[in-house]
Amino acid sequence: MSSNRIPRVGIGGPVGSGKTMLIEQIVPILSAKGYKAGIISNDVVSKEDADRMRQNLATEKGLVPEELVIGVATGGCPHTAVREDPSINLSVVEEMESKYNYLDLILIESGGDNITTTFSPALADYFIYIIDVTGGDKYPRKRGLGIENCDLLLINKIDIAPYVGADLKIMERDAKIVRNKKPTVFVNSKTGQGVDIVVSYIIRDLLFEASPKTLVNN
Amino acid sequence: MTRVICKTMILIDKIIGNINSDSHLKEKYRDMFKSDHVEKIEITRLESERARIRKISNKGTDLAIAMTRGSHINDGDVVLLTDEKMVIAKRVPENVAKISLKGNISAEQILETAIKVGHTIGNMHRPIKITNNKIYFPIQSESEIELFQKLLSNLIDNIDIKSDNIIFEPESGYDIHGH
Incomplete structure (x- = not known):
């Protein structure tokens, strides 16, 4: 069983915080290093995000086969589909694991949700939570399960911080306090700034620096 | 890039036992504690429910834990045992x-x-x-x-x-x- 399990990253964050765009930045960097990723995207009623990523990463860039970008419409509260009852996501993940064993990792995007999002440990091995500066620099110190418990906190849209009066130094200081030394990275997922650091954390803490499977097998 | 490469990473695929339920391990723990050979990794509740996690002990041992899905890490679990060290999981209150x-x-x-x-x-x-x-x-x-x-x-x-x-x-x- 352990031989065919593929490491999984859960990516959560409020609506519009940049989860989808982050994945669109992460996958090309992983791909250039030889790592192959499957993508599952949760949305409440539509499959908009999955369709966009499939168009971008599969159809246009050819980085991922189209069938490896899967949309899950959760209905109701999207956090329950990754936290209390991840059974829909688990069935998709397990199908991916059995059909595409060459994958190095699976990225699971939660439907946009509030700050209490976390991923069930049964679903994700590594949890990234993304917020942005538009909520103001008070955001990290207001806490919330996602901000406190995630393995890696990302603060996105740092380019517009001056326009919304968000002080990044305050956000960095507060994040350190509430997260008990766990890392926080500032990113701009529109330009890709900081995303290489995110990828290096994934490779270190989730993939344990293993070489890409397809490179090892060839 | 802030990537840190630890060449001494140790892969762990299963827990050896628990010092709270295994008297032999408990004795070993006491001996090794006296001779200052015990190290600990701190685990939160959510982390304890994971089967895959990378943790550095309080003495710098780099552990990449990848167990069968569904495995948990409990307080008192012996994660690594060698002649030189015993690494114990310690749950954070x-x-x-x-x-x-x-x-x-x-x-x-x-x-x-x-x-x-x-x-x-x-x-x-x-x-x-x-x-x-x-x-x-x-x-x-x-x-x-x-x-x-x-x-x-x-x-x-x-x-x-x-x-x-x-x-x-x-x-x-x-x-x-x-x-």
Whole structure:
């Protein structure tokens, strides 16, 4: 069983915080290093995000086969589909694991949700939570399960911080306090700034620096 | 890039045993503790439910734990044992709410109180632990005690709600809900 399990990253964050765009930045960097990723995207009623990523990463860039970008419409509260009852996501993940064993990792995007999002440990091995500066620099110190418990906190849209009066130094200081030394990275997922650091954390803490499977097998 | 490469990473695919339940390991732990060969990794409750995690011990041993899915890491688990070192998992205590029933309530009231308390905690998606007639569930901050006091205000003659800081181990089957 352990031989065919593929490491999984859960990516959560409020609506519009940049989860989808982050994945669109992460996958090309992983791909250039030889790592192959499957993508599952949760949305409440539509499959908009999955369709966009499939168009971008599969159809246009050819980085991922189209069938490896899967949309899950959760209905109701999207956090329950990754936290209390991840059974829909688990069935998709397990199908991916059995059909595409060459994958190095699976990225699971939660439907946009509030700050209490976390991923069930049964679903994700590594949890990234993304917020942005538009909520103001008070955001990290207001806490919330996602901000406190995630393995890696990302603060996105740092380019517009001056326009919304968000002080990044305050956000960095507060994040350190509430997260008990766990890392926080500032990113701009529109330009890709900081995303290489995110990828290096994934490779270190989730993939344990293993070489890409397809490179090892060839 | 801030990538740190640790060439001494040790892969762990299963837990060796637990010093709280294995007397042989406990003895070994005592000996190695005396000679300062014990190291610890600190694990939160959510981390304890993971089968895959990378952790650095308090003495710098780099451990990449990748166990069979569904495996847990418990307080007192021996993660690594060599002649030179024993690495133990240590659970970090967390904030919890503790609800106890007041002594002088009727059997009928106990039933109503228990069901309403259970319903409220379940509505907030919290795992629970019941020991010594007390119900424990995790909270993030003291302000949540006020929240639960409000939610349960019509039962306040029957129950006490206080905060505590403990190693919380949920009842199995009451940690996440499945359908």
